[in-house]
Amino acid sequence: MRIDRPDREPDLEFRVVGIPAPGGSKTTGVIYRTDKTTGAKVPVVDAATGKIRTFVKDSSGEGGIHWRNAVAEAGHEAMAGRDLLDGALYVELTIIRKRGPSHYGQGRNRDKVLPSAPRFPSTAPDVTKLVRSTEDALNSVVWRDDSINVGMHVEKIYGEANEPAGCEIRIWQLPDRVGRVETVPVDQMVLGAVA
Numbered sequence: 363m364r365i366d367r368p369d370r371e372p373d374l375e376f377r378v379v380g381i382p383a384p385g386g387s388k389t390t391g392v393i394y395r396t397d398k399t400t401g402a403k404v405p406v407v408d409a410a411t412g413k414i415r416t417f418v419k420d421s422s423g424e425g426g427i428h429w430r431n432a433v434a435e436a437g438h439e440a441m442a443g444r445d446l447l448d449g450a451l452y453v454e455l456t457i458i459r460k461r462g463p464s465h466y467g468q469g470r471n472r473d474k475v476l477p478s479a480p481r482f483p484s485t486a487p488d489v490t491k492l493v494r495s496t497e498d499a500l501n502s503v504v505w506r507d508d509s510i511n512v513g514m515h516v517e518k519i520y521g522e523a524n525e526p527a528g529c530e531i532r533i534w535q536l537p538d539r540v541g542r543v544e545t546v547p548v549d550q551m552v553l554g555a556v557a
Contacts, residue, residue: 363539365452365512365513365536366513367452367513367515367534368452368534369537370534371513372454372533372534373447373533373534373535374440374441374447374504374531374532374533374534375440375495375530375531375532375533376436376437376439376530376531377395377436377437377528377529377530377531378430378432378437378496378525378528378529378531379432379527379528380428380429380433380434380528381428381527381529382424382429382458382487382495382527382528382529383422383425383426383429383430383486383487383492383495384422384425384426384460384488384491384492384494384495385426385491385494385495385498385533389419389517390416390419391407391413391416391419391492392406392414392415392416393405393415393417394406399447416489422495426495429495429496429499430495430499431499432495432521432537433495433499433500433529433535434499434500434503434527436531437499437500437503437504437531438503440504440517441503441504444477446502446503446504446505447504447505447506447510447533447535448506448510449510449535450510450512450535450536450537450538451510451511451512451513451533451535451536452511452512452513452514452533452534452536453497453506453511453513453514453515453531453533453534454514454515454516454530454532454533455492455493455496455514455516455517455520455529455531456516456517456518456529456530457489457492457496457517457518457519457525457529458518458519458520458525458526458528458529458530459483459518459519459521460516460518460520460523460525460527461479461521461522461523464479465479465480465520465522466479466523475545476524479521480520481520481535482518482520483518483519483520488514489516489518492516492518492529493514493516496529496531497511500531502516504533506535507514512536514534521542530553552554
């Protein structure tokens with residue numbers, strides 16, 4: 363079964379203002395301490411659980427942290443106390459980049475894009491990494507987990523002259539069953555058949 367964009371208004375729509383940043387590669391490891399007696403490195407153990415403590419380091423840096431925070435904050439505001447979305451979703455992301463000053467004319471033409479300017483932002487970061495960071499930031503904020511996103515349309519575009527960088531996010535909840543399912547009360551069933 364193919365997934366088409368729903369032919370109706372989205373169930374949730376909001377805009378994130380900020381500089382889109384990719385999701386960085388993750389590095390994991392064990393947290394060690396130096397034993398005062400032997401000087402050897404030993405794993406740190408959580409006193410409550412008895413498990414060895416680990417860390418996850420994200421290589422996206424400050425830009426990635428700021429972007430994910432902006433996405434999560436905008437998502438939280440859009441939800442306005444609603445329950446997390448759970449079930450199949452179709453998501454549309456329009457990632458908006460700002461044009462550089464060299465894309466515009468000078469003087470009275472400073473708000474006009476030059477004919478020689480690129481039409482699309484076909485430069486790093488790539489769109490899949492931007493999707494990754496944006497989806498991850500909405501986990502446990504808008505949806506339970508991004509694994510429920512079964513259909514997606516993504517564009518990376520340049521904004522208008524005074525339009526801030528960011529992302530427009532539109533989300534549709536999809537039907538969770540192929541067809542109509544009728545339930546029969548247990549007292550009306552006889553040996554698995556309807557009485």
